[in-house]
Each structure stands twice: as C-alpha cells, then as structure tokens.
Amino acid sequence: MSTAWKITLAIVAAVLATFTIGVLSGKIWWFSEEPPLMVVPDMDDQFHLKPQGEARFFADNRAQRDPVEGALPRVGRAYPFAMGDVDSAEKYFAAGNPLPRTDFVLARGQNRFNTYCSPCHNYTGTGDGLVQKRGFGNQETMNLTREQARAYSDAKIFHVISAGQNIMPPYADRISETDRWAIVHYVRELQQKAAAGSTQPNGMAAAAQGSTHSKDMQ
Ligand code: HEC
Known part of the structure; x- marks a missing residue:
C-alpha cells in the first residue's frame, strides 16, 4: 500500500x-x-439570572434590578415628572388623551392592562388582583373603579402609570408612551362598566387578545 x-x-x-x-x-x-x-462555545451558553429569581450577589437577593439612575429608554423619551408631581403632569397633558378612542386602541389598552396591571388591579380594575390578595397594598386605594379614581383626569391616570404612586412602581421605563395612553382609555372603559354595574371586562376587545407578543406601538 x-x-x-x-x-x-x-x-x-x-x-x-x-x-x-x-x-x-x-x-x-x-x-x-x-x-x-x-x-468553541463563544458566548452561546452563559451564566444568567432568571427574572423574579434569586441572586445572592445582591444585598436584597433579587435577580431583577431596576434601571440605574439616569438610564434613558432605547425608544421614546424619559418621563419628565417625579412621582407625586401631579400638578406639573396635569398642566403638561392638559389636552388629555392624544389617542382616539377606537376599538383598536381599546383592544391594545386591554392587552397591555391585562399584562402589566391585572396582577395587582385585577382584570376588572377592582384592585383585588392576585398580588393584592397575597398581601401587597390596600384594595381600597387600588380600586381603579372607585369614585375617587373615576374623577381623576386622564393626565393624572397617565401620570400614575408613568411615575407610580406611593408603593405602586413607575411603568414609564417598560410601557411605551402610546401604550400608556391606550391603557388610560381602557381604564376609563373599566370605570364606565363598573359605574354601569357590569363587572365583565371588555368582551369586544377580548378577541384581540392573541396579539400579546406584538411589538409595543411606538
Ligand atoms: C405591583 C402592583 C401594581 C401594579 C402592577 C400596578 N399597580 Fe396601580 N396601584 C398599585 C397600588 C398599591 C396602588 C395604590 C397606591 C396608593 O396607595 O396610593 C395603585 C394605584 C393606582 C392608581 C391610583 C388609584 C387611586 O385611586 O388613587 C392608578 C390609576 C393605577 N394604580 C393604575 C395602574 C395601571 C394602569 C397599571 C398598569 C400599567 C398599574 N396601576 C399597575 C399597585 C400596582
């Protein structure tokens, strides 16, 4: 050979x-x-922490961290008013909700509300979501359908979503501005339903639920 x-x-x-x-x-x-x-694994498989998980590295043992002070959103703009500064927000957003109250906007508002707000405020906005039932907050002040909250301006509701209120955390860094206004329309819808004695969440918009993974409207 x-x-x-x-x-x-x-x-x-x-x-x-x-x-x-x-x-x-x-x-x-x-x-x-x-x-x-x-x-050659490159960076395919890396050490990572799970959201809501535990991380002993941090003093509070929580894996999920808040954005560092001064962080800016990748899209959109930073919310300019501090928690509690309702007066400035009401002046600035005096024109009210810039979005039209269409079926599409309500469906989007419901979709985002169910994702971000229902854990605490429940799907009906009545404040008895799962997180509240397990001891977070007071259902009375979390009830978005109560008379006091019904009297809030659109600007104030937008402000509370954006900047938080007392123990409610701010959402301006994770929900786009447009989506926050869509949520305001949907909160109004829940309040009207509650005032009319109906506890059913918006049935019309329920059909649009499949779009949970669609990108935030910008
Ligand atoms: C982690 C739980 C939690 C989540 C999630 C949450 N909230 Fe809240 N929210 C609260 C608590 C607690 C209060 C009452 C704060 C207080 O005592 O002033 C509150 C209060 C409010 C109020 C003021 C009610 C009033 O009568 O003063 C509005 C409006 C509101 N939330 C809207 C929302 C919306 C819309 C979302 C979703 C984008 C949301 N919240 C998500 C916990 C939450």
Missing part, C-alpha cells in the same frame, strides 16, 4: 471514530436533544 493510501485510510478511520463516539455520547446535535459538544 502506498503512503498516500495509508494516510487517507487513517484520516477516514479517525473521522469515523470521532463520529461514532459523538453519536454514542449523544453530542451530535442532529441525533440528540442534548446540548451539543461545543469546541
């Missing part, structure tokens, strides 16, 4: 052996559900 043949055979044997060992050990991805053997 020539030297060239010997080298070729050796290479073929080495490839076959590697392949066989790979398959047997479950490391070849098209035969296995196991994570593949990565010779």
Whole structure:
C-alpha cells in the first residue's frame, strides 16, 4: 500500500471514530436533544439570572434590578415628572388623551392592562388582583373603579402609570408612551362598566387578545 493510501485510510478511520463516539455520547446535535459538544462555545451558553429569581450577589437577593439612575429608554423619551408631581403632569397633558378612542386602541389598552396591571388591579380594575390578595397594598386605594379614581383626569391616570404612586412602581421605563395612553382609555372603559354595574371586562376587545407578543406601538 502506498503512503498516500495509508494516510487517507487513517484520516477516514479517525473521522469515523470521532463520529461514532459523538453519536454514542449523544453530542451530535442532529441525533440528540442534548446540548451539543461545543469546541468553541463563544458566548452561546452563559451564566444568567432568571427574572423574579434569586441572586445572592445582591444585598436584597433579587435577580431583577431596576434601571440605574439616569438610564434613558432605547425608544421614546424619559418621563419628565417625579412621582407625586401631579400638578406639573396635569398642566403638561392638559389636552388629555392624544389617542382616539377606537376599538383598536381599546383592544391594545386591554392587552397591555391585562399584562402589566391585572396582577395587582385585577382584570376588572377592582384592585383585588392576585398580588393584592397575597398581601401587597390596600384594595381600597387600588380600586381603579372607585369614585375617587373615576374623577381623576386622564393626565393624572397617565401620570400614575408613568411615575407610580406611593408603593405602586413607575411603568414609564417598560410601557411605551402610546401604550400608556391606550391603557388610560381602557381604564376609563373599566370605570364606565363598573359605574354601569357590569363587572365583565371588555368582551369586544377580548378577541384581540392573541396579539400579546406584538411589538409595543411606538
Ligand atoms: C405591583 C402592583 C401594581 C401594579 C402592577 C400596578 N399597580 Fe396601580 N396601584 C398599585 C397600588 C398599591 C396602588 C395604590 C397606591 C396608593 O396607595 O396610593 C395603585 C394605584 C393606582 C392608581 C391610583 C388609584 C387611586 O385611586 O388613587 C392608578 C390609576 C393605577 N394604580 C393604575 C395602574 C395601571 C394602569 C397599571 C398598569 C400599567 C398599574 N396601576 C399597575 C399597585 C400596582
């Protein structure tokens, strides 16, 4: 046998052996559900923390961190008014809700409300969401359908969503400005329903629920 043949055979044997060992050990991805053997893993598989999880690194043991002071949103603009500065907000947003109250806007408002607000305020806005039932806050002040909250201006509701109120955290950094105004329309809808004696959330908009993963309106 020539030297060239010997080298070729050796290479073929080495490839076959590697392949066989790979398959047997479950490391070849098209035969296995196991994570593949990565010779150069780059940054594919990194240490990470889960939202709502625990992280001993931080003094409060919480993995989820608030944005650092002065962080700006990647899209949109920073909310300019501090929690409690309702007067400035009411002056600035005196024109009220800039969005028209259309079926689409209400459906979007419901979708965002159900995601971000219902854990505390419940789907009906009555303040008895799961988080409240487990001891967070006071249902009385969390009831968005109570008379006092019904009398709030659109600007004030927008301000509370954006900047928070007492123990309610601000949402300006995670819900776009347009979506916050859509939520204001939907809160109004819930308040009107409650005033009319109906506890049913908006049925018309329920059909639009499938769009949970759609991108925030900008
Ligand atoms: C983590 C729980 C939590 C979430 C989530 C939450 N809130 Fe609140 N919210 C509260 C608490 C607690 C209060 C009462 C604060 C107080 O005592 O002044 C409140 C108060 C309010 C008020 C003022 C009610 C009043 O009568 O003064 C409005 C309006 C409001 N929330 C709207 C919203 C909207 C809209 C969302 C979703 C974008 C939302 N909240 C998400 C906890 C929450």
